[in-house]
Amino acid sequence: MQNMLTLISNVFRLGNASKNVLLIGLSKYVDLTAPPAPATPRQPPLPPGTRMVVSARSFADFTPQASFPIKKCDLHRLEEGPSDEALLTREQGLQYYRTMQTVRRMELKADQLYKQKIIRGFCHLYDGQEACAMGIEAGINPTDHLITAYRAHGYTFTRGVAVREILAELTGRRGGVAKGKGGSMHMYAKNFYGGNGIVGAQVPLGAGVALACQYQGNNQVCVTLYGDGAANQGQIFESFNMAALWKLPCIFICENNKFGMGTSVERSSASTDYYKRGDYIPGLKVDGMDVLCVREAIRFAADYCRAGKGPIVMELETYRYHGHSMSDPGVSYRTREEIQEVRTKNDPISMLKERMLSNNMSSVEELKEIDLEIRKVIEDAAQYAISDPEPSLDELCNHIYARDPPMEVRGTNPWVKLKSVS
Structure with missing residues (x-):
């Protein structure tokens, strides 16, 4: 596969005579007489703000x-x-x-x-x-x-x-x-x-x-x-x-x-x-x-x-x-x-x-x-x-106790003015 990619890239850099030689070599990897493959569906566009980075190295x-x-x-x-x-x-x-x-x-x-x-x-x-x-x-x-x-x-x-x-x-x-x-x-x-x-x-x-x-x-x-x-x-x-x-x-x-x-x-x-x-x-x-x-x-x-x-x-x-x-x-x-x-x-x-x-x-x-x-x-x-x-102030006492709120003694507890939620 690497050889094939190298040949393809070189085709576009050489003259017609050299291209013919390279295409002969390329035929070892790809059937050049075969009909083109059906087109693949177009990929959906990237979301707005998405950056696509193309690296020169794989x-x-x-x-x-x-x-x-x-x-x-x-x-x-x-x-x-x-x-x-x-x-x-x-x-x-x-x-x-x-x-x-x-x-x-x-x-x-x-x-x-x-x-x-x-x-x-x-x-x-x-x-x-x-x-x-x-x-x-x-x-x-x-x-x-x-x-x-x-x-x-x-x-x-x-x-x-x-x-x-x-x-x-x-x-x-x-x-x-x-x-x-x-x-x-x-x-x-x-x-x-x-x-x-x-x-x-x-x-x-x-x-x-x-x-x-x-x-x-x-x-x-x-x-x-x-x-x-x-x-x-x-x-x-x-x-x-x-x-x-x-x-x-x-x-x-x-x-x-x-x-x-x-x-x-x-x-x-x-x-x-x-x-x-x-x-x-x-x-x-x-x-x-x-x-x-x-x-x-x-x-x-x-x-x-x-x-x-x-x-x-x-x-x-x-x-x-x-x-x-x-x-x-x-x-x-x-x-x-x-x-x-x-x-x-x-x-x-x-x-x-x-x-x-x-x-x-x-x-x-x-x-x-x-x-x-x-x-x-x-x-x-x-x-x-x-x-x-x-x-908010209403949340001040929340999540102090893992399960039940504090026990009341004579109808009061340390947070009597605030609601305590476990």
């Missing part, structure tokens, strides 16, 4: 998959760890790129909306850490469970929530994922339990979710995330102890982005080997800026938990480009040059892009087209988040 021109060396994980109480080589298909690479780029653009749009005073209150951005969210999602199943702290926008998206629902939640609108009542720190989805504002408090909750998985015997795991700033909380070590005693299928993950608020890990922790903090629990230290490294480590950890061996502790070494929150410029305790150096040398999106381009798994034009599509999605979502109405 999918067959790209490398379908490639294997990449990845940084070896540091191990604690483990004889062997994840592979130091990762296989990536073209489809996976495009999916990872699209997801991480969407999270990046979404966070930059949130930054813009906050500075315009459209987003109010707390707002903790995730740009720079996209490989953690994408790598974790790629290494577990949709039926597995995940709970995290307040830097939650990226995980809300990878767990299946649309960008418009995330941005609308940030602006406090009715169409937000939590009906506009949660804001930046409190977003939820199926098998995703937030978005939690109290430092470290989600860790015992995650252990409880893992206990439910064990109790139900569903072969599922719970990924429980916390930051280096929460790593010294006592409730984390209590959770470690119970999870180890009961051999819970829990992956405890410390996202070490180097700073707890404005305090570096060296100033806040006597030991910065967070993957060893479980002591009697095995641990892994992972390059959190490499999506493939995170994916392979999570797969290893999930298999470990599903085998009934109990919990495992992971440390993802990562970096946030913004400050702790939007009220923190992030340059008083670190320099702009330090941030720029990470962006230049160790950016998770750029790293994946370079791998794909250098191994002919995609083209610059294709990735640019994805970028344009993402920008359109983000802009449309932002317009929705601005124009969607705010929840």
Whole structure:
């Protein structure tokens, strides 16, 4: 078939004499004396606004998959760890790129909306850490469970929530994922339990979710995330102890982005080997800026938990480009040059892009087209988040109780002036 296409294209570039020669060669592939095939029905026109991209390269021109060396994980109480080589298909690479780029653009749009005073209150951005969210999602199943702290926008998206629902939640609108009542720190989805504002408090909750998985015997795991700033909380070590005693299928993950608020890990922790903090629990230290490294480590950890061996502790070494929150410029305790150096040398999106381009798994034009599509999605979502109405006062007490409204005592309850709907 490829030879036939080459011959056809050459026919239109040569003179009559040469055309005759090529047509003789073409007759090996096509019966030139056969009557023309009946005309196919005309395709309906594309919907208004639809862009049709014609690429000079076909999918067959790209490398379908490639294997990449990845940084070896540091191990604690483990004889062997994840592979130091990762296989990536073209489809996976495009999916990872699209997801991480969407999270990046979404966070930059949130930054813009906050500075315009459209987003109010707390707002903790995730740009720079996209490989953690994408790598974790790629290494577990949709039926597995995940709970995290307040830097939650990226995980809300990878767990299946649309960008418009995330941005609308940030602006406090009715169409937000939590009906506009949660804001930046409190977003939820199926098998995703937030978005939690109290430092470290989600860790015992995650252990409880893992206990439910064990109790139900569903072969599922719970990924429980916390930051280096929460790593010294006592409730984390209590959770470690119970999870180890009961051999819970829990992956405890410390996202070490180097700073707890404005305090570096060296100033806040006597030991910065967070993957060893479980002591009697095995641990892994992972390059959190490499999506493939995170994916392979999570797969290893999930298999470990599903085998009934109990919990495992992971440390993802990562970096946030913004400050702790939007009220923190992030340059008083670190320099702009330090941030720029990470962006230049160790950016998770750029790293994946370079791998794909250098191994002919995609083209610059294709990735640019994805970028344009993402920008359109983000802009449309932002317009929705601005124009969607705010929840009415009547909805203030709704969805507080899962089933029945609160019990009345002597004909009253805390929301007696408002109607509470479960």
